Amino acid sequence: MENLKSEIFRDSIMNRQQRRNQERLDRKAGKAGVTPLEVVPIMPWADVLWRVTLPPFMLDALLDITDQVLQDPDRKNWGENLAGQIEDEPLIPHQLMMDYKVTGGTVFHWLMNVVGEYVKACVIQQAAFYDVDKVKDLQWLTQMKSAWIVSQWEGEYNPIHVHTECAMSTVLYLKIPEFLPSTKPERNDDGCIMFIGGAGVNSRLTRNMIKVKPTVGEFFLFPAHLQHCVYPFKTEDDQERRSISFNADFISKDEYEKQQNMAKQQQQQAPAPIQQAPEKLTINTEM
Numbered sequence: 001m002e003n004l005k006s007e008i009f010r011d012s013i014m015n016r017q018q019r020r021n022q023e024r025l026d027r028k029a030g031k032a033g034v035t036p037l038e039v040v041p042i043m044p045w046a047d048v049l050w051r052v053t054l055p056p057f058m059l060d061a062l063l064d065i066t067d068q069v070l071q072d073p074d075r076k077n078w079g080e081n082l083a084g085q086i087e088d089e090p091l092i093p094h095q096l097m098m099d100y101k102v103t104g105g106t107v108f109h110w111l112m113n114v115v116g117e118y119v120k121a122c123v124i125q126q127a128a129f130y131d132v133d134k135v136k137d138l139q140w141l142t143q144m145k146s147a148w149i150v151s152q153w154e155g156e157y158n159p160i161h162v163h164t165e166c167a168m169s170t171v172l173y174l175k176i177p178e179f180l181p182s183t184k185p186e187r188n189d190d191g192c193i194m195f196i197g198g199a200g201v202n203s204r205l206t207r208n209m210i211k212v213k214p215t216v217g218e219f220f221l222f223p224a225h226l227q228h229c230v231y232p233f234k235t236e237d238d239q240e241r242r243s244i245s246f247n248a249d250f251i252s253k254d255e256y257e258k259q260q261n262m263a264k265q266q267q268q269q270a271p272a273p274i275q276q277a278p279e280k281l282t283i284n285t286e287m
Contacts, residue, residue, distance in 0.1 A: 047197055047226050048122045049210070052114060052219040054172065059217050061100055061107050062244060063174050065092065066149050078148040083161035084230070088151040092244065094144060108144070111246070115142045118168070118221045119250045139253040147246035154238060158230035160196065166224045166247035173214045177239030188213065191233035191241065195226055214243075 054062070069075055069090050079089035097108035104110065119140050127135045145166050150158075163169040171193065182190045192211050199206035212220075222228070224247065233241065251259075 044126045046125065047223050048118070048125060049195060049226070050118050050121075050221040052221065054217045054219050055103075057103050058107070058110060059174065061102050062172065063242075065096055065100060065107065066174060066242060066244065068096065069093075069149055070151060078146065081146075082148070084150065084152075084156070084158040086150060086152055086156045086158070089148050090151075092147040092149060092246075094147065097147070112142050112144060112248075114219070115144075115168070115170075115221065115248050115250070116140055122223075140250050141253055141256050143249045145247040145249060147244065150241075150243045150245060152230070152241045152243070154235050155232050157232040158228075160227050160229040162227055163224040163247055167249045168221060169224050169247050170219065170221050170245060171214075172219045172244045173216055173242075174244065175240055175242035176214065176216050177233075177235045177241055180234040180236055189231045192231045193220075193228060194231070195222065195228045197226070 069092055070088070072090075075090035077089060078091045079086060082089055094108065097111070098106055100107040102110060119142065120136075120138075123135050123138070123140075124132055150171075176191075179190050182188060189211070192213050194209055194211045196209050197207065199208040212218075214220075
């Protein structure tokens with residue numbers, strides 16, 4: 001009996017050793033081949049900057065809309081609420097964009113569909129990799145806030161600024177003039193828009209600034225807190241550079257419905273209004 005136990009024990013030890021040897025051989029075989037890395041980028045701290053190209057029908061529609069606004073003598077100049085040193089920045093009425101029909105709907109709904117896709121991409125990026133499944137199917141409600149034209153001419157500019165009372169902002173380029181050569185051609189700053197991130201100046205793994213010389217049809221979407229500025233430019237015969245900017249906000253459909261239900265409950269539970277006191281108070285002095 002003891003001999004049998006000893007043999008079983010020796011066989012077990014040998015089997016373990018054989019398995020270890022086989023595992024070593026398997027590992028070596030794997031190293032010999034080309035094994036692709038499985039990498040999942042996790043970037044919850046990164047500001048998302050989107051560059052979208054406007055389709056021709058949208059570019060034509062927005063040029064037409066901005067022509068109508070700029071030709072209106074009663075247009076409302078929104079510039080006093082903005083940071084730019086720009087003379088003419090009129091508001092675009094939302095209704096004008098909602099009434100303007102394009103392929104697949106209206107100008108307003110086309111723009112807000114892009115905003116919705118941007119919001120969804122940002123939320124998925126912010127989620128930790130183990131939370132993506134929880135947020136990828138959420139529905140988002142978007143809201144366009146103020147929208148305005150930037151009719152920029154030679155020497156005008158936007159200093160470094162952010163946008164407030166919104167979650168995100170945009171800029172869409174409709175007209176770009178031919179700029180005169182810069183006095184410092186190696187810099188090529190004239191007419192550029194610069195986005196400034198939160199990374200330190202000496203960071204070697206994160207880019208702090210990106211400078212873009214925009215072209216007609218480019219549509220940028222970015223977080224409202226992202227600092228940015230627009231350089232002035234010079235042209236030979238006083239040409240306009242025209243763009244549109246609008247701010248937007250968003251909320252998940254679930255959160256919106258939750259807030260609506262809470263508002264209804266609070267309204268139902270509110271105490272009856274206090275009756276207004278009479279203008280004259282009559283005092284009964286009879287005993």
